[in-house]
Amino acid sequence: MxxxxxxxxxxxxxxxxxxxxxxxxxxxxxxxxxxxxxxxxxxxxxxxxxxxxxxxxxxxxxxxxxxxxxxxxxxxxxxxxxxxxxxxxxxxxxxxxxxxxxxxxxxxxxxxxxxxxxxxxxxxxxxxxxxxxxxxxxxxxxxxxxxxxxxxxxxxxxxxxxxxxxxxxxxxxxxxxDMQSWLWNHFAVNAAMETEVLKRGSFPALMNHRDSFANVGKNMREMAPVLKARGAKMDAITLLLTKIPSALLGTLFNKVIFAKGSLPRLFIEYNNSKAGFAVLEVVREAKKLGIPSPRLTAAFANTEQQHKAIEKG
The missing domain is CATH 3.40.50.720 (NAD(P)-binding Rossmann-like Domain)
Known part of the structure; x- marks a missing residue:
């Protein structure tokens, strides 16, 4: 071929x-x-x-x-x-x-x-x-x-x-x-992770903070109403991130899913892309729907240009 x-x-x-x-x-x-x-x-x-x-x-x-x-x-x-x-x-x-x-x-x-x-x-x-x-x-x-x-x-x-x-x-x-719902869920998970990357400064830095994935779960809870308002069906990963207690979620990701030496962890550690676009898209959608997103919006606290982009919509 x-x-x-x-x-x-x-x-x-x-x-x-x-x-x-x-x-x-x-x-x-x-x-x-x-x-x-x-x-x-x-x-x-x-x-x-x-x-x-x-x-x-x-x-x-x-x-x-x-x-x-x-x-x-x-x-x-x-x-x-x-x-x-x-x-x-x-x-x-x-x-x-x-x-x-x-x-x-x-x-x-x-x-x-x-x-x-x-x-x-x-x-x-x-x-x-x-x-x-x-x-x-x-x-x-x-x-x-x-x-x-x-x-x-x-x-x-x-x-x-x-x-x-x-x-x-x-x-x-x-x-x-249902590829539409699957992609919307995956995009939201990516935005939840990018929110923490914006705070930490890079994807590799995300892995060096114990509470990073506990916060990813909190970010997903903030986005769940946006997904529901769009008509997306919650998939297993979204339910996992929104239902499991934050402390337990952090342990699960740090010790199992992204354990040291695992390929998923290496993929993130090698990722040198610029974070923020996924977060910005979800924040814009939340604002359009009238759904508060304080955790995601706060991730842009030190980025004036992106704050203006949110306001502009």
Whole structure:
């Protein structure tokens, strides 16, 4: 299969490497000027947990393009959430009838988030991976499982193509019936964590404070009314974060889910992205719905520009 990844980010790069290893042809679209900046190789230091946990260290050769052609079997867009509208606009004029997998967080309703793309030509999924890129070196990893929406009427063939691709590379698919609610819940969890990152200064710093995940639970309780007002069904993770006492939750995350040496912990420790966008989106929605969000809003206390953004809406 010939696959084009939209952007050469941490998620795109890791799955592209796995697909190439499985015998597929992978290429990347990057913005004008980035081809020269990125160069023809990227240094990889990533954990592959599909079969057994193994560390991949290599200088991987990549093929980059600054134009998009419709000559692919599949396009995979895994971009920062705030970049999705721009990506969808560009793909609507360049991708032709090539099927597209949107492979990232989404806070808007699915249909409006990809306009002017057609829902019949798009399927939604979410990676089981993380990490960061700095100085053209990727540190991160991916788990065996990815999340993919169950076929909608009209997307059966695309879903099957995506299924065959991931399974050919030995990934396991967790099928999601209500992808809209699932993504809204996941976005809220991300915002709950980013709220603490804003306080601590970085994702790695989040792991060095015992009360960080206890506070994540408190942040989720503040967001639960927003999810309910939107009509989202609470999933297991959201219920876990909102129902378990904060002290117990902190212990559970620090000692079990993000135990020292675990891959989920490493993924966060390698994450060098800028936090705040997810929090800002949820605060804006809460304000529009008339729901107080003091904990989330307070996270921007020292960020005047983002305070103005909240007020502006």
């Amino acid at each position: 010939r696959i084009l990844f939209f952007g050469r980010g941490v998620i795109s790069t890791q799955y592209a490497w796995a697909f190439e290893e499985a015998g597929h042809t992978v290429e990347f679209y990057v913005r004008k000027g980035r081809k020269e900046t990125f160069g023809s190789h990227i240094a990889l230091e990533m954990w592959d947990a599909r079969r057994a946990k193994r560390l991949i260290k290599e200088n991987w050769k990549v093929k980059l393009h600054e134009e998009i052609s419709p000559n692919y079997d599949l396009i995979i867009a895994s971009v920062n959430t705030k970049q999705l509208p721009e990506a969808a606009q560009l793909l609507s004029t360049t991708a032709g009838n090539t099927p597209i997998l949107i492979f990232n967080n989404i806070w808007q309703d699915l249909k409006s988030s990809i306009l002017p793309l057609s829902m019949n030509n798009v399927v939604f999924g979410f990676p089981g991976a993380g990490g960061g890129i700095e100085d053209n070196k990727l540190r991160g990893g991916f788990l065996k499982t990815i999340f993919l929406e169950k076929p909608r009427v009209g997307t059966e063939q695309i879903n099957n193509k995506v299924k065959e691709l991931f399974e050919s590379a030995h990934f396991k698919i967790n099928w999601i019936k």
